[in-house]
Amino acid sequence: MKIRRLRDALLQQEDLNFLLTNRVPRILLTRFMGWFSKLRHPWVRDASIAVWRLFADLDLSDAKKTRFDSLHDCFIRELKPGSRAVDPDPSVLASPCDAIVGACGAVNGIEVFQAKGFPYSVAELFGDARAVEPFRDGCYATLRLTSSMYHRFHAPHDSRVERVTYLSGDTWNVNPIALKRIERLFCRNERALIEARLHAGGHRIAMVPVAAILVASLRLRCLDVLLNVRYRGPKRTDCEADYRKGEEMGWFEHGSTIIVFAPKGFTLAKGIETDTPIRMGQALMKSA
Structure with missing residues (x-):
């Protein structure tokens, strides 16, 4: 609970948020994350998802799978059939x-x-x-x-x-x-x-x-x-x-x-x- 309050406080600091998410080597960091997220080591996967949960309200209750091969696998998860209703109105x-x-x-x-x-x-x-x-x-x-x-x-x-x-x-x-x-x-x-x-x-x-x-x-x-x-x-x-x-x-x-x-x-x-x-x-x- 204390960690979530700290997270929320940090996210509300707009200048800090902007610096941490933009004034960094964006493309290099993006390429690194693409590589890191696909690592299939169980410790890497479990630790990464645990940290993700600390900084986001991650809800996997409607995910089709209950176990993921990697962080990337969790990111691109599919939903259980019937989890979303599509409006049938043709207009x-x-x-x-x-x-x-x-x-x-x-x-x-x-x-x-x-x-x-x-x-x-x-x-x-x-x-x-x-x-x-x-x-x-x-x-x-x-x-x-x-x-x-x-x-x-x-x-x-x-x-x-x-x-x-x-x-x-x-x-x-x-x-x-x-x-x-x-x-x-x-x-x-x-x-x-x-x-x-x-x-x-x-x-x-x-x-x-x-x-x-x-x-x-x-x-x-x-x-x-x-x-x-x-x-x-x-x-x-x-x-x-x-x-x-x-x-x-x-x-x-x-x-x-x-x-x-x-x-x-x-x-x-x-x-x-x-x-x-x-x-x-x-x-x-x-x-x-």
Whole structure:
């Protein structure tokens, strides 16, 4: 209990938090964590998960496995069948992941916010001015996955992924403290643009998983490659990958952020606002 109080006190010191999670060799530390987390030694695994529990509210009660091969195995854990209910309403885009809702609302032309007073261009985020046009004056929601959350993400609707664009970049922390200090942070970090089309109605949607310090690795089921700081393959890959609503699309190696975009005519679902917790499958957006 005393350790948790100390942890909470440290995390509330914004200057210290920012220094410890950003003013470090971010990419080097991320590569080290990628190697360390995959060590399969029982002592390393057990000690790492025990330390993780001290600094995060880690709940493994809904995990499919009860024993893990490594820290990494625990990070990318699957859920027990039936652990999440997916909203069946065909007018609803479901949340692709467990998260805390960050900045969200209407897209102002092609501009959105990462935090109050910190706008950025969706064209810069996408790395392609043409790709942003379907979402002009549309709707967006920023979904932040904390370190202890379930780290896999799923299809918001019955849809086909048509293109994936990988954009290499930095690995700044994406917590609220950093978002209030680093302009255009999401546009600076490593990320992928997933462009999809809904089976019903043909509406375009987009998802942008953004990597962060310690988590600059992304797996997509529609691509047989690991997207990370060492990836040297094509930046843009055309796909024809069909998903049912709620079907798993991929996962972060740890946790980070997913920004969801829908076209004009969609609005946030009832109750969705900044700092709201949400679980995979709950209503995120709704068409008119």
